[in-house]
Amino acid sequence: MVNNKFLVIYGDLAEKIQSGRFPAYSLLPSEHELAARYGVSRETIRKALNMLAQDGYIQKVRGKGSIVLDVARFNFPVSGLVSFKELAERSGKKWKTIVYELILQKPDHLMKNLLQITGNEDVWKVVRSRELDGERIILDIDFIKRSRVPTLTKEICENSLYEYFENDLGLVISFAKKEITVEEVTAADRAYLDLKGTDHVVVVKNFVHLDDATLIQYTESRHRLDKFRFVDFARRQKSVNGLLAGVRSGK
Amino acid sequence: MVNNKFLVIYGDLAEKIQSGRFPAYSLLPSEHELAARYGVSRETIRKALNMLAQDGYIQKVRGKGSIVLDVARFNFPVSGLVSFKELAERSGKKWKTIVYELILQKPDHLMKNLLQITGNEDVWKVVRSRELDGERIILDIDFIKRSRVPTLTKEICENSLYEYFENDLGLVISFAKKEITVEEVTAADRAYLDLKGTDHVVVVKNFVHLDDATLIQYTESRHRLDKFRFVDFARRQKSVNGLLAGVRSGK
DNA sequence: CAGTGGTCTAGACCACGGC
DNA sequence: CCGTGGTCTAGACCACTGG
Numbered sequence: 001m002v003n004n005k006f007l008v009i010y011g012d013l014a015e016k017i018q019s020g021r022f023p024a025y026s027l028l029p030s031e032h033e034l035a036a037r038y039g040v041s042r043e044t045i046r047k048a049l050n051m052l053a054q055d056g057y058i059q060k061v062r063g064k065g066s067i068v069l070d071v072a073r074f075n076f077p078v079s080g081l082v083s084f085k086e087l088a089e090r091s092g093k094k095w096k097t098i099v100y101e102l103i104l105q106k107p108d109h110l111m112k113n114l115l116q117i118t119g120n121e122d123v124w125k126v127v128r129s130r131e132l133d134g135e136r137i138i139l140d141i142d143f144i145k146r147s148r149v150p151t152l153t154k155e156i157c158e159n160s161l162y163e164y165f166e167n168d169l170g171l172v173i174s175f176a177k178k179e180i181t182v183e184e185v186t187a188a189d190r191a192y193l194d195l196k197g198t199d200h201v202v203v204v205k206n207f208v209h210l211d212d213a214t215l216i217q218y219t220e221s222r223h224r225l226d227k228f229r230f231v232d233f234a235r236r237q238k239s240v241n242g243l244l245a246g247v248r249s250g251k
Numbered sequence: 252m253v254n255n256k257f258l259v260i261y262g263d264l265a266e267k268i269q270s271g272r273f274p275a276y277s278l279l280p281s282e283h284e285l286a287a288r289y290g291v292s293r294e295t296i297r298k299a300l301n302m303l304a305q306d307g308y309i310q311k312v313r314g315k316g317s318i319v320l321d322v323a324r325f326n327f328p329v330s331g332l333v334s335f336k337e338l339a340e341r342s343g344k345k346w347k348t349i350v351y352e353l354i355l356q357k358p359d360h361l362m363k364n365l366l367q368i369t370g371n372e373d374v375w376k377v378v379r380s381r382e383l384d385g386e387r388i389i390l391d392i393d394f395i396k397r398s399r400v401p402t403l404t405k406e407i408c409e410n411s412l413y414e415y416f417e418n419d420l421g422l423v424i425s426f427a428k429k430e431i432t433v434e435e436v437t438a439a440d441r442a443y444l445d446l447k448g449t450d451h452v453v454v455v456k457n458f459v460h461l462d463d464a465t466l467i468q469y470t471e472s473r474h475r476l477d478k479f480r481f482v483d484f485a486r487r488q489k490s491v492n493g494l495l496a497g498v499r500s501g502k
Numbered sequence: 503c504a505g506t507g508g509t510c511t512a513g514a515c516c517a518c519g520g521c
Numbered sequence: 522c523c524g525t526g527g528t529c530t531a532g533a534c535c536a537c538t539g540g
Contacts (some may be wrong), residue, residue, distance in 0.1 A: 001518095030506060041530045048509085059425065062507050063538030066465040075282075082488075091293060173487050174310065176312035180431070180481040200451060200476055213276075213310035213318040213529070225451055230431040232483075233444060236424050237333075254511070281525060292511045299527085311528050314519035 005040050009048040017057050017068055024070035039187050056233035083136070085160040099157045100192055101127035101139065104178045106147065111143055113208075114218050126157050129192045136194045139201075139222040148216045165216075172211040180203045180230065189222055202228040209218050219231060256291050268319055275321035279309060286320050286490035291357045335381050336411040342388065344384050350408045351443055352378035357396065362394055365458075365469050375376040375399045379407050380443045383478070387445045390452075390473040399467045416467075423462040431481065440473055453479040 031049065035042045036120055036209045049064045058066045088095035107115065107125070109121045115123065123143050130138035142161065144152070148171065156164045167173040183203045185195060195202070204221040258367065267273045277284070282300065300317055303309045339346035348375045358366065358374045366374065367446045373396050381389035395403070399422065407415045416422040434454045436446060443451070453470040 006528080028419075032506085041532095042507095043531090044529060047528090055428070056428070059460070059462070060507065061463055062536070062539085063505080064463075065506060065538095069464060160282045173309070175484065177307070177483055178483050180479075180483075181478055182433070182451075182476040198451070200433075202447070209310070211310070212312055212315075213320060226432055226435040227509095230481075232429050232431075233426065235426045235431055257509080283525085292513095293526095294512090295510060298509090310528065312519085313517070314524080316519095316525060332534095 001247070005038070006047040009038055009040070009045065010051050013048060014057055015194050018071055024068050026068050028066040028068060030065060036080050037236060043088065054181050083160050083162040085163065088132060090093040096131040098129045098131060098136070099126070099154050100129065101125060102152065102154055102157055106145070107204060115145060117145070124149060124152050126152070127188070127192070128157055136223045139192050141190060141220045143218045145216055162205045171216065174209055174211040176206050176208045193222070193224060195224060198225050200225060257295050257298040259318050260289055260291070260296065262301060264303060265308055269322055273319050275319050277319050279317040279319060281316060299301065332409050334413040335391070336414065339383060347382040348409045349380045350377070350405050351389070352376060353403065353408055354404055364396060366396060367466050368396070375400060375403050377403070377437070378443070379408055387443065388475045388478040390440060390443050390450065392471045394469045396467055404405050422467070425458045425460055425462040435465070444473070444475060446475060449476050451476060
């Protein structure tokens with residue numbers, strides 16, 4: 001059960017936009033109107049509307065109203081923090097995960113630095129390839145702090161680490177810093193991916209944090225070039241850059 | 252002059268975090284404390300804090316407080332909607348833009364579709380390469396609606412289109428949908444980029460909209476593989492996927 | 503001018519963390 | 522238990538759009 005009114009309203013409006021009950025380029029009812037309709041205060045409506053704007057459903061225009069954006073045309077932005085299993089199932093295609101390596105090891109210097117380990121903590125290393133429609137197109141190399149994840153099995157790695165973290169261990173994955181670059185293929189790429197002759201892969205480096213801000217996992221996702229796609233909805237910062245100008249130049 | 256209290260507070264706190272006056276992994280003063288200190292209501296503080304959380308400066312933990320994140324380690328996320336000029340100048344390197352083509356043309360069928368043109372409107376086509384440290388590493392191909400941008404010169408294209416749109420034409424760029432993929436190089440890439448032998452480029456397709464939600468520009472940015480880097484700060488969606496489950500499966 | 507969204511307030515109650 | 526952040530309210534004033 002969801003208790004938060006603004007989340008319910010967000011979901012309701014998002015559904016109505018996606019289903020076309022609020023057509024693209026039309027105006028949403030005004031905030032006052034929505035507040036009356038849902039029986040909540042205007043600030044609660046505004047919270048839901050701001051989330052919709054953030055996620056690319058609407059564009060708010062002062063003095064005018066909230067314009068419904070063409071979600072279909074936007075082709076469903078899938079950035080954010082989503083597991084391969086969630087993505088694959090959303091696509092409706094056949095998927096499989098193959099586990100090549102699952103070991104507990106002492107982190108080397110580089111890995112201690114990346115995972116911010118100071119003591120003698122061990123680290124899980126997991127190497128998996130992701131198969132979609134019969135082709136191994138992604139190679140995932142995970143390093144996970146043992147202090148947060150005491151046990152790990154092949155079965156878990158074949159299903160979904162995030163699902164295990166969240167549902168079984170009660171961990172709450174909260175945010176990640178990700179970096180996308182392109183690198184030359186390694187021996188591991190050649191061994192565990194169906195490369196089709198290309199000599200580069202897209203590399204997504206992911207630092208995953210829990211809701212208490214601690215780092216739990218570093219992941220390197222290596223994608224075959226022709227199968228990589230990243231879609232994002234970006235808003236332009238207004239005066240923030242100006243506000244921070246002194247920080248970059250000064251001190 | 253910025254009148255918004257929450258923006259001033261956001262900027263002030265962001266500066267204090269970046270300069271280390273609020274050290275990483277420490278707790279910010281509580282919301283009540285900050286409200287008293289800045290002489291504003293708690294909701295105003297919360298607005299600023301939520302923006303800081305969104306941008307990766309802090310992590311809010313219920314019952315505990317707001318944890319300052321390690322911004323230096325996060326290496327300054329530069330996603331969002333930023334012009335090449337803004338990015339280049341931030342990096343401190345020598346940059347130059349070379350204009351190869353600047354023409355007004357009738358859009359073909361594909362372009363009319365991409366730019367959502369229904370009538371007989373003409374479209375600016377601009378082809379430019381971006382040079383950083385003496386190498387042409389990005390090829391930008393822009394298509395711009397003439398109805399929004401009546402005049403365009405080589406000088407403007409050599410400087411910054413966004414700057415011209417915003418400062419001279421009074422347009423407000425608001426959001427974009429972007430898509431990142433990898434494609435094989437074209438003849439134009441070979442002609443206008445210093446490719447160094449690679450046969451693929453990273454392609455960033457950008458649909459840029461104004462604050463009234465109208466589309467103004469479609470841009471294809473083609474990056475040399477070894478110079479492409481995209482950094483993002485992503486938060487995990489909570490129950491939103493659950494709320495929308497019915498949309499994807501049913502009706 | 504009326505209607506819209508943007509900002510801000512002072513207060514309330516709740517859920518959670520840690521002592 | 523107290524202090525934290527999370528949600529919500531009813532109202533206020535402002536800035537902007539449009540007729």
